[in-house]
Amino acid sequence: MGTPAQQTGLVVASHGRHCLVESADGQRRICHPRGKKSQAVVGDRVLWQPPPPGQGDEGTIEKVLERRNLFYRQDEIRTKSFAANLDQVLILIAAEPVFSESQLARALIAAEAAGIPPLIGLNKRDLAEPFERAWQRLAPYRHMASTAGDAAARRAYEVLPLALTATADADRAALIERLAGKTTLVLGPSGSGKSTLINLLVPGATAQTGEISQALNSGRHTTTSTTWYWVDEARQTALIDSPGFQEFGLRHLAPADLARCMPDIAAYAGGCRFYNCTHLHEPGCAVQAQVREDDAPDAISPSRYRIYGELFAELSETRY
Numbered sequence: 001m002g003t004p005a006q007q008t009g010l011v012v013a014s015h016g017r018h019c020l021v022e023s024a025d026g027q028r029r030i031c032h033p034r035g036k037k038s039q040a041v042v043g044d045r046v047l048w049q050p051p052p053p054g055q056g057d058e059g060t061i062e063k064v065l066e067r068r069n070l071f072y073r074q075d076e077i078r079t080k081s082f083a084a085n086l087d088q089v090l091i092l093i094a095a096e097p098v099f100s101e102s103q104l105a106r107a108l109i110a111a112e113a114a115g116i117p118p119l120i121g122l123n124k125r126d127l128a129e130p131f132e133r134a135w136q137r138l139a140p141y142r143h144m145a146s147t148a149g150d151a152a153a154r155r156a157y158e159v160l161p162l163a164l165t166a167t168a169d170a171d172r173a174a175l176i177e178r179l180a181g182k183t184t185l186v187l188g189p190s191g192s193g194k195s196t197l198i199n200l201l202v203p204g205a206t207a208q209t210g211e212i213s214q215a216l217n218s219g220r221h222t223t224t225s226t227t228w229y230w231v232d233e234a235r236q237t238a239l240i241d242s243p244g245f246q247e248f249g250l251r252h253l254a255p256a257d258l259a260r261c262m263p264d265i266a267a268y269a270g271g272c273r274f275y276n277c278t279h280l281h282e283p284g285c286a287v288q289a290q291v292r293e294d295d296a297p298d299a300i301s302p303s304r305y306r307i308y309g310e311l312f313a314e315l316s317e318t319r320y
């Protein structure tokens with residue numbers, strides 16, 4: 001009696017070291033990594049092996065197939081992988097609660113660093129005044145071009161105005177158009193409308209999540225970690241819900257990587273007098289020359305420049 005043959009599968013949830021793996025026929029089962037090297041994240045394609053007959057129904061992940069990309073944040077001590085093989089990252093913020101520009105910038109930088117095109121959704125358009133203020137705060141983001149993806153695909157960051165609970169139909173259509181056929185990681189601060197979004201596009205998602213977290217935590221109810229949802233029956237469009245926007249560490253980046261991941265700064269970084277300019281204090285710095293409070297597309301907003309300086313200092317601290 002030989003060991004059962006290996007099959008390919010998709011990781012649709014993970015918790016600690018266990019994963020939920022979906023096979024081509026849509027069946028899902030818990031799998032454990034064979035060794036350190038087979039630790040998978042949501043979105044990974046894996047080779048997995050069913051258990052020998054009579055030994056339960058949990059499988060083993062034998063191999064993680066090569067990744068197209070990996071979106072992650074790194075905190076001081078632990079590395080937290082988010083998801084692999086993404087087409088885009090949707091950062092969902094809202095008119096209320098007021099979003100942190102620094103958190104938004106961090107998520108965008110992580111996406112640029114991983115080479116994954118980001119998309120910003122600004123929710124709660126029905127709250128007219130706060131929405132207008134938030135829209136204005138996003139002006140610098142609407143003007144800067146993403147460096148991710150191939151040259152032909154470069155464009156300013158798209159900011160989608162949304163009212164997920166109000167004018168659901170029009171928004172749903174616009175949103176579906178932007179998501180169709182793609183794998184999208186959804187990130188955002190608490191209260192921005194992530195659950196509303198997922199439930200709008202994946203009816204019954206909440207119930208599904210409950211089942212998944214129960215399966216992965218052997219029946220205990222805990223907050224779910226990263227989860228994959230199919231939007232359509234044909235399984236072409238997917239959303240990945242991931243918590244942890246609050247402590248968005250970028251410790252995997254070196255200070256010198258920062259400028260190239262901030263498109264408004266990257267646009268001028270090549271024109272500085274010193275090739276290794278940090279854009280903080282050097283004379284002849286082309287970046288500092290562009291910093292001004294002004295809506296022109298070629299201006300670097302003072303808040304963006306401040307965020308650059310703060311992150312530069314943070315990434316320059318001694319590493320663990």
Ligand SMILES: Nc1nc2c(ncn2[C@@H]2O[C@H](COP(=O)(O)OP(=O)(O)OP(=O)(O)O)[C@@H](O)[C@H]2O)c(=O)[nH]1
Nearest residue numbers: 123124163164165166189190191192193194195196
């Ligand atoms: N006014 C308004 N409220 C909205 C809209 N979309 C969502 N909300 C409300 O905002 C609140 C937060 O929405 P959630 O979907 O729970 O937000 P979340 O991002 O999942 O939040 P966490 O679960 O804390 O991460 C809920 O009370 C929603 O009903 C909108 O378009 N307009």
Ligand SMILES: [Zn+2]
Nearest residue numbers: 272277279285
């Ligand atoms: Zn410079």
